[in-house]
Amino acid sequence: MEIGLAVGGAFLSSALNVLFDRLSPHGDLLNMFHKHTDDVQLFEKLGDILLGLQIVLSDAENKQASNQFVSQWLNKLQTAVDGAENLIEQLNYEALRLKVEGQLQNLTETSNQQVSDLNLCLSDDFFLDIKKKLEDTIKKLEVLEKQIGRLGLKEHFVSTKQETRTSVDVKSDIFGRQSEIEDLINRLLSEDASGKKLTVVPIVGMGGLGKTALAKAVYHDERVKNHFGLKAWYCVSEPYDALRITKGLLQEIGSFDSKDVHNNLNQLQAKLKESLKGKKFLIVLDDVWNDNYNEWDDLRNLFVQGDTGSKIIVTTRKERVALMMGNEQISMDKLSTEASWSLFKRHAFENMDPMGHPELEEVGKQIAAKCKGLPLALKTLAGMLRSKSEVEEWKRILRSEIWELPHNDILPALMLSYNDLPANLKRCFSYCAIFPKDYPFRKEQVIHLWIANGLVTKGDGIIKDSGNQYFLELRSRSLFERVPNPAKRNIEELFLMHDLVNDLAQIASSKLCIRLEESKGSHMLEESRHLSYSMGYGGEFEKLTPLYKLEQLRTLLPIYIDFKTVGLFRLSKRVLHNILPRLRSLRALSLSRYMIKELPNDLFIKLKLLRFLDLSLTWIKKLPDSVCGLYNLETLLLSSCDYLEELPLQIEKLINLRHLDISNTWRLKTPLHLSKLKSLQVLMGTKFFLGGLRMEDLGEAQNLYGSVSVVELQNVVDRREAVKAKMREKNRVDKLSLEWSESSSADNSQTERDILDELRPHKNIKEVEITGYRGTNFPNWLADPLFLKLEQLSIANCKNCYSLPALGKLPFLKFLSIRGMHGITEVTGEFYGSWSSKKPFNSLVGLRFEDMPEWKQWHVLGNGEFPTLENLSIRNCPELSLETPIQLSSLKSFEVSGCPKVGVVFDDAELLRSQIEGMKQIEELHIRDCNSVTSFPFSILPTTLKRIGISGCRKLKLDPPVGEMSMFLERLSLKGCNCIDDTSHLRARSLSVYKCHNLTRRFLIPTVTETLNIWNCENVEKLSVACGGTQLTSLSIVGCKKLKWLPERMQELLPSLKDLELSNCPEIESFPEGGLPFNLQQLHIYNCKKLVNGRKEWRLPCLRELSIYHDGNDEEIEHWELPSSIKSLSISNLKTLSSQVLKSLTSLQYLEIAGNLPQIQSMLEQGQFSSYLHLTSLQRLQIVDFPNLQLISESALPSSLSQLDINNCPNLQSLSVKGMPSSFSKLYIHNCPLLTSLLEVNKGEYWPEIAHIPTIQINYECL
Template sequence: DERVQKHFGLKAWFCVSEAYDAFRITKGLLQEIGSTDLKVDDNLNQLQVKLKEKLNGKKLLVVLDDVWNDNYPEWDDLRNLFLQGDIGSKIIVTTRKESVALMMGSGAIYMGVLSSEDSWALFQRHSLENRDPEEHPEFEEVGKQIADKCKGLPLALKALAGILRGKSEVDEWRDILRSEIWELPSYSNGILPALMLSYNDLPAHLKQCFAYCAIYPKDYQFCKDQVIHLWIANGLVQQFYSGNQYFLELRSRSLFEMVSESSEWNSEKFLMHDLVNDLAQIASSNLCIRLEENKGSHMLEQCRHMSYSIGKDGDFEKLKPFSKSERLRTLLPINIQLQYQIKLSKRVLHNILPRLTSLRALSLSHYKIKELPNDLFIELKFLRFLDISKTKIKKLPDSICGLYNLKTLLLSSCYKLEELPLQMEKLINLHYLDISNTSHLKVPLHLSKLKSLQVLMGAKFLLGGLRMEDLGEAQNLYGSLSVVELQNVVDRREAVKAKMREKNQVDKLSLEWSESSSAENSQTERDILDELSPHKNIKEVEITGYRGTNFPNWLADPLFLKLVQLSIDNCKNCYSLPALGQLPFLKFLSIRGMHGITEVTEEFYGSCSSKKPFNCLEKLEFEDMSEWKQWHVLGSGEFPTLEKLKIKNCPELSLETPIQLSSLKRLKVSGCPKVGVVFYEGMTQIEELDIT
């Protein structure tokens, strides 16, 4: 609601859940309101001080969702943080526990159930999506009776509708209506019968996959790709494509729900409703557990798949009971407290993990690991999934090359990783390798020998060691792709060999020329960049050090309907900017180090007549433009959605007329002494103004 957006200065929604943790809640609220500098804060007091500073004098709207803890002193400590807010601030708490509502000290609002009419409308929308109810009156008659049994509860209605949308015979609907599950006394609330019916309707392979997800804590947001890789590692599904179909089927039945989308390739987040999570636990029969919730040593002996919350003590004592486990197949640390990197005891690496000889899936992600023992993987012969992402590791032990069954290896955001083992080609079953955001990694030539590799995420091609032909032959590239040292490409014919337009799974492309190189022929440089045009699925493009004097036309092609982010950096010879205003969905634009630019002319806005120039742009940056003097404005409503503008180190820029930026909220101008005061006139809607 736009009125709510404008009324409150700060807004935050945080899911508290059953496990009350003041540290996690405080840190989560800081992240919700946009505070990103949290790495130095590793204790509750520091976080609370920072949160008070952020809230001070601001009108707040905070939703604390799904609160279970009715310990008054703990709640009072949290409530005191919100006293810093301005008059008119609102704190909303949702709970299913009446004692929590009473503890809050304000009038409780009890949510009613849906009426019969609304229940049928919701049920019909999800069960008869592609069918006209008037043409199938028999479905409506039975469907209304089923909807009534759900007692107005949306989760129950959606779960049952998810079953019935795939059933085309009315007798199949009647079977659901007549099921004995409705009569079980322990299921009188209407939700569990619907969920049990939904579970019972699953084919055997989907029941296994769903039950495995009991490994995730309540309210935990998981990535679809991780779930599928874990299914594959444990033999529940053979191929990623099949796993994706299974996941989508479970989602269509309302057992999984999406909570966030992202432009990144594999970062959609999902969760299970608490009651769906309870159902998964029942279905797993204690084979999948969360360590913190186990009910005794007998459960630890039974379990095959386990997750646990990463702690601050190195986790040795927590994992010690598993040092002799011969049955454990999944070990998954969960970063519930939103920590960045936590210490892992060396005793875990040396004394516990090597003994878990039945492991199929192991994650060490988010641990502050700098090196792994050389013999760690010698006995872990069955390992199929290994996640070492977001660690500080510099190199992998050679013993990893003996993991002949390994299918998935995740190394993303290992910023200090420098090299891979020389015998990586021994990983004959490796299907999926993610080396995204590993800027120091020198990708060796022998990666091409991984014959079973189906997906390579975050590839970096260093031309000189690798050829354009090698890039062209790599058909398994996904996510981000970097091509560096492009000054080694001689001409258009060589650039064609990269087959860049065929790489339809690459959504982030980085093209880089050495800063020290110079070009002999500007037209040749333009031809080379022209042939490096990506597929139309591209979402982000970075061009660094390009040596031509102007850009090819593809950079401003309005048919790039998915392109949302563009960065042009240190292209010092260019004297003009492309018509970027006609990119229809561009949200972020950064232009830096363009020392050949003296004017930003009307050409910059493009010639698209149906939409305003830069129709979707939200953030614009100009930086280090030493010769830039003039910025021509159309005055036709360009930049209608621009919220953030940054102009830095443009010493010759003279702006003597105001620019109409109706949506601008944050403006930063620094190192631009010739920008006149007139430029800032009329910008009354700005919330943050920084001029230095």
């Protein structure tokens, strides 16, 4: 507990406010008891006691840090008030239920009298039970009330007035660090004199000094960007987790895909090492705490094969970490007095001129000095003082005793800033302790959670707007900071808290808000009220089992950290059926991103106090009817539920529902009865189908937020009808989609234009989509520069339009897509608009043209248009030619597909040179289906190009260059280019050749290629290697039907080969003389019958992974002598298999057996799997496609086994589950129909024996 920090009481204050609201004399609750006078008196007594406790609460908060008895009293009060709140909330639920039932009985006007009349349906036992619970609650509170005097607590009334502050855009400032920035940049750009490939530069300093800010400033510097071929940033933080770090770095460099989700650490580290090999990279490891040298050495080994000049920046607070990682550390000093004052002044005097307030300036300089040169302290404290204009207010901060108290890493400035917060902001800030460190959270989500837990005071307007003001207030005080959103085209803002601010929130929440992974013992869990946990792939049963006893839990929030991908996870049925229903006090529940198809109906009967329910990104088809009984529900999120088809018919029962999000629910049509949700303030993602709904319905919907779609616009008759939509008034809609049916035709083009003109959105719009518009030209609003927030625009299938609007005038447009515009023949100067100062399309990042069959000319202004364009895509525009160069100095990616006349450019060296000489930053080029391309002049392409893909260019030839080819690519892909006959001269780290049927019989492997894929090249017969050898590490050959020979002398010429795949190459007869390279680690052979038959010895001492699709004689496999180094073995299409084959595999961890073994009925038959017990390292066993297998006995399984997978064994009817190894943690059984009923949850014969297994999947459903 930190001295001087008022903690915990903020949540008590919130709970008391809820209770006072419910106990209002004229509310539904007391009216329900109006005939039970004794109960009414008890309610009044409860209110009096709570009021007496509330007026000493502020004093108790201030004294608890220095008085352990007051602290204990507050903890007991928290428990007692929580109990009282739950009781009152349950009673209030009954009052709401009676109110709703009264409405459904068609009472003309549901009144309090009608609520009290309806209570006749409640039994006398109900009221007796309530009376007893009330009396018990009052007794507990009376005991605490009597202790007030002995504890010396004084009455203290806190003003509820809140200061008005600005929603200033808090910028990232670096003051006084220019020398450190230049020093770090120089270190990164300089080459090591000793030729060392990898240099680690640690930045060390105490928390709040700006280590991360310094690293960010350098990371984004243009000089640094241009120097390194690959950059990645990853926040390590605590606890140290090698698997998480490896996955994160793979995601950062773009090498992580969905197949990697279930890979183990060794596989992922091998992939990361391979991805970095030979590249000059810069990696930032931010916030490193771990000082275990062995773990650091293991991590560093992943980077050592990078190119010379690769660098790693490490930020850390620990000197020991810095010394361990590198000897060229940068030690961060505190800011100078001058820099400290500049930073403080920039934030504290945002709204005033310091020269006009000399008294404040004098005190401010003294306060800045007390911050001791720490940027975080300066910004936070200055942010707090920004709105205080009285000198005494500043002096009170200067004279505070907190400056002199011990603070154990929580800066005094942060403590002062927290204590200065009004009570409502204290509780909202403290609640954010449920977020992990370095977790980027969404503003919308945070506000919803605050509201659900009663932390936002109800005002006269929309409660969400109040929550937004709270959030902006905390941000203005630098407690929240905005961070970039890594998801492409996602304009949603993300925020996080500095580590020290996060520590402050944890202390302020007084263990009420915790992260499950960081909880220490069951006692800490039992004290918690709000809990988050990191999502995982195991179904969550084992992780969430400790929640069984948490009956007081108010928030359960799964956390998914990676915003770059749409991660989806399974959730155990045992969690849904057994754990969640016990959490009856829940106010906020998120099941987002879980692959749930169906929710149990009784779940929401138990969780009747829910106010926030997030089911977004789930697989549900419909909501259970019990959802309609959540009368307290205020927020329901259903966005991106791709399978959701309908909402419950009685959704109108949700009388408190304020916020409903149904955006991106493609199968859901907006129900007509949503209009009956009288409390609805925010409706997101609505689809208005004009026909079932009228324009008047759209106009009357004043609660629309987020995205709105208006479909079937061909049903709108004229301008007068379109006016009724009132689109210009809908200032909270940020995405508008307007759609006409493609099958419809227009009678009057002017009428169509008038209709679209009246559908002009409010100026706050951020994204517009227009599809199937039937007019011949567009209204002027589409290019109105007053749309200052418009960032994305899509125009599609407007086939009658013959011109494009002047979209170049939109000042902040970032992404533009134009598709299916069949009437466009030219893109003229009109497209750019007339500008006086700014360049046309001055903010555009991405531009896409597609399916424009008549487009012939693209007129170029040559005035520096598209100055920020990074991605250009032109698809299926067969008549377009690009004869006039377009100067695109920022372009990074260029795609041309199905544009034969554009392809001609690549045949004309001079024309191509004029087109690309302005592309100074081009990195990626894709050419598809351009049959006119006959040559490709690599020699004149810019050296910035890293990735090239060419497909469907059937006439393309690649002539060897004169002299050595200078360009070196990261990746080159050639597909369906039938005239290419030689690739040996190409210089690419990764080369993929697909369906190039004219490749010569002898395929010469390029010397610099490290990853080579040759797929479906039917005329290749032999692979060869140049005399000097190659750097090849991975070779994949698939579908080369005539291939007979692998390269000779592979051990000598391919010493670096680690991964070899041979698939569907039936003519390969043998490995080369001398065998495969000794260093080979992964070998995959499928449908290569001649190669596998007759094989006995493998002679691969380093082999770790072997996969074979066997198609040989039954006896031959018995003679295999497999390397003992193998850790993963997959054998498919077996006809026989003896455990004798596996006897040497003492390191085996994963075994998959799949094939036709019709004679096998038991896993214990003589000679057939008679024992896996000697496989003492085996962790996972996968059995697939055994048509007659009937029995698997536990005696066949080794004690080390942790996972068993059984798939497609239709006659398997017995699984001895009693003797499962104690290490067993995962059971997957799919397509074994005779076992399904035996494994059914709570019903099946086997269930009692397997119920303890953390992860169980039956027929792809997580139990």
